[in-house]
Amino acid sequence: MSTLKTLNGNQTIAEAVRQIDPDVVAAYPITPSTAIVETIAKFRADGLISGEFVCPESEHSAMSVCIGAASAGGRVMTATASQGLALMWEMLYIAAGLRLPIVAAIANRSLSAPINIHGDHSDTMGARDSGWIQIYSEGCQEAYDNFIQAFRIAEHLDVRTPVLVGLDGFIISHSLEVIQVEDDAKVKKFVGEYKPVYPLFDTDRKMTVGPIDFTDYYFEHKRSQIEGIENAPPVIEAVGKEFGKTFGREYGFFEEYRMDDAETCIVVMSSAAGTCKDAIDELRSEGKKIGLLKPRVFRPFPHQKIAEALKKTKAVAVLDRSSSPGAFGAPLFTEIRSALYDYQERPPIVNYVYGLGGRDIMVEHFKDVAQKLEKIAETGKVEEWLGYINLRE
Amino acid sequence: MSKETWKELTIGTINLDAGNSVKNLTGTWRSGKKPEFIEENCIQCFFCWLYCPHFAILVKDGEVKGINYDYCTGCGICSVECPSKEKSIVMVKEEIELAGGSKK
Numbered sequence: 479m480s481t482l483k484t485l486n487g488n489q490t491i492a493e494a495v496r497q498i499d500p501d502v503v504a505a506y507p508i509t510p511s512t513a514i515v516e517t518i519a520k521f522r523a524d525g526l527i528s529g530e531f532v533c534p535e536s537e538h539s540a541m542s543v544c545i546g547a548a549s550a551g552g553r554v555m556t557a558t559a560s561q562g563l564a565l566m567w568e569m570l571y572i573a574a575g576l577r578l579p580i581v582a583a584i585a586n587r588s589l590s591a592p593i594n595i596h597g598d599h600s601d602t603m604g605a606r607d608s609g610w611i612q613i614y615s616e617g618c619q620e621a622y623d624n625f626i627q628a629f630r631i632a633e634h635l636d637v638r639t640p641v642l643v644g645l646d647g648f649i650i651s652h653s654l655e656v657i658q659v660e661d662d663a664k665v666k667k668f669v670g671e672y673k674p675v676y677p678l679f680d681t682d683r684k685m686t687v688g689p690i691d692f693t694d695y696y697f698e699h700k701r702s703q704i705e706g707i708e709n710a711p712p713v714i715e716a717v718g719k720e721f722g723k724t725f726g727r728e729y730g731f732f733e734e735y736r737m738d739d740a741e742t743c744i745v746v747m748s749s750a751a752g753t754c755k756d757a758i759d760e761l762r763s764e765g766k767k768i769g770l771l772k773p774r775v776f777r778p779f780p781h782q783k784i785a786e787a788l789k790k791t792k793a794v795a796v797l798d799r800s801s802s803p804g805a806f807g808a809p810l811f812t813e814i815r816s817a818l819y820d821y822q823e824r825p826p827i828v829n830y831v832y833g834l835g836g837r838d839i840m841v842e843h844f845k846d847v848a849q850k851l852e853k854i855a856e857t858g859k860v861e862e863w864l865g866y867i868n869l870r871e
Numbered sequence: 872m873s874k875e876t877w878k879e880l881t882i883g884t885i886n887l888d889a890g891n892s893v894k895n896l897t898g899t900w901r902s903g904k905k906p907e908f909i910e911e912n913c914i915q916c917f918f919c920w921l922y923c924p925h926f927a928i929l930v931k932d933g934e935v936k937g938i939n940y941d942y943c944t945g946c947g948i949c950s951v952e953c954p955s956k957e958k959s960i961v962m963v964k965e966e967i968e969l970a971g972g973s974k975k
């Protein structure tokens with residue numbers, strides 16, 4: 479039976495893991511994702527899950543165990559954040575290159591230095607070229623829903639690519655929300671049975687996994703890897719629809735909030751989108767025609783769909799919770815600006831970096847952005863394409 | 872040997888033709904030097920066999936008998952490691968034919 483439970487983001491992920499009961503969970507605890515790992519360990523000790531739980535000596539080893547277990551033929555997951563994800567670095571690329579459908583929950587946190595334990599997207603944005611599918615969550619319910627869908631997406635035969643699900647450190651990972659926890663059997667049925675492709679446990683088959691490629695094969699293997707993630711959009715769409723039919727909450731590539739007649743638009747991902755919605759409601763009640771676009775899937779980037787949604791607006795602000803020092807804008811901005819290039823008529827666009835190291839972003843900050851957008855829409859001119867929100871200047 | 876296009880490859884770098892490295896004739900990597908086996912000096916210690924990174928030391932009836940030039944890259948490790956009083960493996964000049972037919 480579907481029940482309402484008061485859980486924080488970490489607990490919702492652990493709850494989904496209990497329901498899915500993967501063959502192997504290999505993880506090393508790190509703030510703010512520790513409670514995911516802790517709770518799974520407790521579930522294992524209490525006999526609530528039957529899969530193996532492995533806690534190796536580091537995140538690098540945790541991802542290595544995931545790769546080994548997934549190659550053997552198991553359904554595998556992990557959880558980490560920040561420096562932990564950074565330490566997994568080389569193994570992330572190997573998981574993607576070997577096309578292993580591993581699922582990872584990432585409690586998004588800043589990267590050192592300076593050391594900081596709070597939420598921003600530096601960790602996963604840094605991993606954006608590792609070949610993993612990336613899905614971001616606005617709150618605990620979305621984290622739970624995304625995590626369940628992640629297995630279906632990763633394991634689809636056309637895709638077979640690892641998926642990470644981001645939930646903002648502390649803001650989601652440690653904040654309580656009343657969420658709908660679906661029926662155990664129904665979740666199990668939705669995720670379905672896992673069928674590995676060429677598992678190493680199939681000892682009758684002679685094969686080699688991950689041999690060296692020289693100049694004559696590496697390029698072809700990389701191209702075939704790219705195909706996996708490029709096959710993902712129709713699968714993400716179908717899984718999001720089926721999830722909606724089964725559990726009543728449908729998902730797409732992004733959410734549009736009050737965008738129908740919007741003249742200006744704020745693009746922001748994850749938990750800040752919730753605050754932005756409040757700001758938009760207030761601005762709408764003042765008669766401002768403003769909307770929100772909240773990307774959910776960042777890799778593969780739904781460039782065409784987002785460009786279509788934005789092209790008719792008069793000004794767009796893209797808010798990034800990470801920076802890309804020396805680049806022409808932070809990650810989300812460069813994607814969206816580039817996506818709009820193909821359109822003759824396209825809105826002027828600005829980038830704001832916000833919330834690094836967990837710095838607050840409040841309704842008033844979104845209202846400031848809205849005011850600047852209004853001016854850009856009026857004049858059609860962008861004076862400063864990059865700004866920083868709630869920074870002492 | 873014609874090579875697969877990216878669409879023809881097995882998913883995830885998996886090679887279902889395990890052991891196919893025998894088809895990779897690493898002997899083509901030799902560039903100017905090759906080891907020569909001098910049987911009368913050999914004390915059959917098997918150091919060369921142990922050290923050779925390409926398994927290119929020929930062994931027959933439990934004795935080292937020479938070099939398999941299909942796989943020998945000419946690295947010279949066997950010659951350096953050979954402990955017999957007079958070396959049982961020495962590196963000698965080898966003429967190689969370049970793609971255009973000229974010799975080096």
Ligand code: SF4
Pocket residue numbers: 905906922923924925926927928938942943944945946947948949950
């Ligand atoms: S030269 Fe190198 S590759 Fe050739 S036989 Fe000696 S050790 Fe082996």
Ligand code: SF4
Pocket residue numbers: 912913914915916917918919920935949952953954955959960
């Ligand atoms: S290392 Fe030298 S002496 Fe020893 S087996 Fe090889 S060739 Fe003979």
